[in-house]
Amino acid sequence: xxxxxxxxxxxxxxxxxxxxxxxxxxxxxxxxxxHLGALTIAIVGVSNIIMYNAFAIFSGIGHTVxxxxxxxxxxxxxxxxxxxxxxxxxxxxxxxxxxxCLGTFGAxxxxxxxxxxxxxxxxxxxxxxxxxxxxxxxxxVFQGFLRGVSRTRTTMVxxxxxxxxxxxxxxxxxxxxxxxxxxxxxxxxxxxLLGEAVALLGALYVYFFSLNKVFQTRSKVKFNRxxxxxxxxxxxxxxxxxxxxxxxxxxxxxxxxxLGTSALAANEVAxxxxxxxxxxxxxxxxxxxxxxxxxxxxxxPMQAKRAGVDTAIIGTLCLxxxxxxxLFAAEPIARMFTNDPEVYKLAxxxxxxxxxxQIFDGLLNFYAGGLRGIGDTTxxxxxxxxxxxxLFVPLAYLMIFVFEFGSMGAWISFYTFLVFFGLTVMYRFxxxxxxxxRLKNASHE
Numbered sequence: 001x002x003x004x005x006x007x008x009x010x011x012x013x014x015x016x017x018x019x020x021x022x023x024x025x026x027x028x029x030x031x032x033x034x035h036l037g038a039l040t041i042a043i044v045g046v047s048n049i050i051m052y053n054a055f056a057i058f059s060g061i062g063h064t065v066x067x068x069x070x071x072x073x074x075x076x077x078x079x080x081x082x083x084x085x086x087x088x089x090x091x092x093x094x095x096x097x098x099x100x101c102l103g104t105f106g107a108x109x110x111x112x113x114x115x116x117x118x119x120x121x122x123x124x125x126x127x128x129x130x131x132x133x134x135x136x137x138x139x140x141v142f143q144g145f146l147r148g149v150s151r152t153r154t155t156m157v158x159x160x161x162x163x164x165x166x167x168x169x170x171x172x173x174x175x176x177x178x179x180x181x182x183x184x185x186x187x188x189x190x191x192x193l194l195g196e197a198v199a200l201l202g203a204l205y206v207y208f209f210s211l212n213k214v215f216q217t218r219s220k221v222k223f224n225r226x227x228x229x230x231x232x233x234x235x236x237x238x239x240x241x242x243x244x245x246x247x248x249x250x251x252x253x254x255x256x257x258x259l260g261t262s263a264l265a266a267n268e269v270a271x272x273x274x275x276x277x278x279x280x281x282x283x284x285x286x287x288x289x290x291x292x293x294x295x296x297x298x299x300x301p302m303q304a305k306r307a308g309v310d311t312a313i314i315g316t317l318c319l320x321x322x323x324x325x326x327l328f329a330a331e332p333i334a335r336m337f338t339n340d341p342e343v344y345k346l347a348x349x350x351x352x353x354x355x356x357x358q359i360f361d362g363l364l365n366f367y368a369g370g371l372r373g374i375g376d377t378t379x380x381x382x383x384x385x386x387x388x389x390x391l392f393v394p395l396a397y398l399m400i401f402v403f404e405f406g407s408m409g410a411w412i413s414f415y416t417f418l419v420f421f422g423l424t425v426m427y428r429f430x431x432x433x434x435x436x437x438r439l440k441n442a443s444h445e
Contacts, residue, residue: 014152016283018159025163043122045268056246060239062140069148074297103130128189142203166195226442270350277358284315285369292373301437308370327355363422392417
């Protein structure tokens with residue numbers, strides 16, 4: 001068994017560092033901004049949820065590139081892979097322009113819809129976050145390509161460059177350190193934008209220059225209508241799957257916001273801490289997509305299944321270890337974010353409850369990654385839609401407003417949703433007819 005784990009760890013570790021860098025960066029930023037008060041924490045938290053929604057809509061392009069390129073790489077057909085990547089880049093550039101316009105003209109309206117009391121301090125910050133997301137949408141396509149060809153170390157370096165840039169300018173521009181002007185929350189938003197811009201520039205250089213000799217990435221590519229249709233349809237399904245989850249999380253946040261600023265701030269602190277569990281889930285989920293996709297491309301679907309199961313086992317062991325740490329150090333961790341007793345005590349309680357329940361989020365990501373690797377995107381879309389809108393949102397409303405369980409009720413609904421979703425996706429993965437799994441081909445769509 002352990003000999004099969006080596007390639008998984010080799011791919012997953014850089015991805016874990018990359019995803020963890022994003023979490024650590026957000027956490028350090030929130031700790032620094034936490035000194036500006038609960039209102040600032042709430043603005044950042046709401047903005048994070050809004051950005052999650054914006055990213056979710058267009059993230060399907062990156063996820064689609066990831067699994068298609070993995071299959072092409074496994075099949076040794078990178079000419080087709082480059083063709084697909086160019087189509088995805090055209091789409092992501094168009095969506096990036098849309099996000100720039102949305103940030104410019106719609107940021108104030110969007111944040112007012114979530115929480116009117118946050119408009120005065122948060123609308124321009126949200127606008128800057130939209131600009132950053134426009135860069136990130138394109139970068140995500142490049143990262144999907146890099147993961148598909150097993151270049152997870154490169155995505156790690158790009159994430160580190162993004163994180164270091166963001167932390168430096170958050171420190172410098174928010175508080176006026178190192179000779180920079182003191183810009184408060186605007187400075188923090190500018191730091192996010194600069195970090196994403198650095199990552200995008202790095203990705204452009206890697207793809208068009210560093211990898212050109214290996215994959216001929218600067219080749220002239222004719223637009224293929226069938227491939228374009230395949231990528232658009234697959235991106236739409238994966239994007240809507242993520243969007244169902246992100247919109248339900250937005251509604252969840254709106255519900256929590258009605259409990260008051262302190263409850264909203266505690267919710268954001270707890271989500272930030274729990275994101276340390278989400279990151280291994282994302283990392284091993286991405287690894288499952290890579291390995292399953294590559295094995296399918298090689299014409300060996302049973303080894304693809306084996307790779308997906310082994311990835312889930314290793315990822316689960318990581319989450320058990322992480323959950324144990326969070327369980328016993330919940331309050332000291334929460335106090336790193338804020339010195340407000342009302343906020344950190346509630347946040348610590350939420351962290352303790354979530355410590356081991358996050359394993360189900362891991363199962364969701366591990367096995368969903370495997371299903372993406374074989375292109376089972378329709379099932380993921382349907383499962384996400386049904387469980388988000390017929391379980392998560394109604395249950396959150398009942399727990400918060402009908403039974404009046406407050407923040408704890410909100411999180412009970414959240415983890416009930418993750419338990420059902422995780423088990424559903426795991427069941428689908430194991431019940432798939434793996435013998436019949438084939439390479440994704442546009443002519444067959």
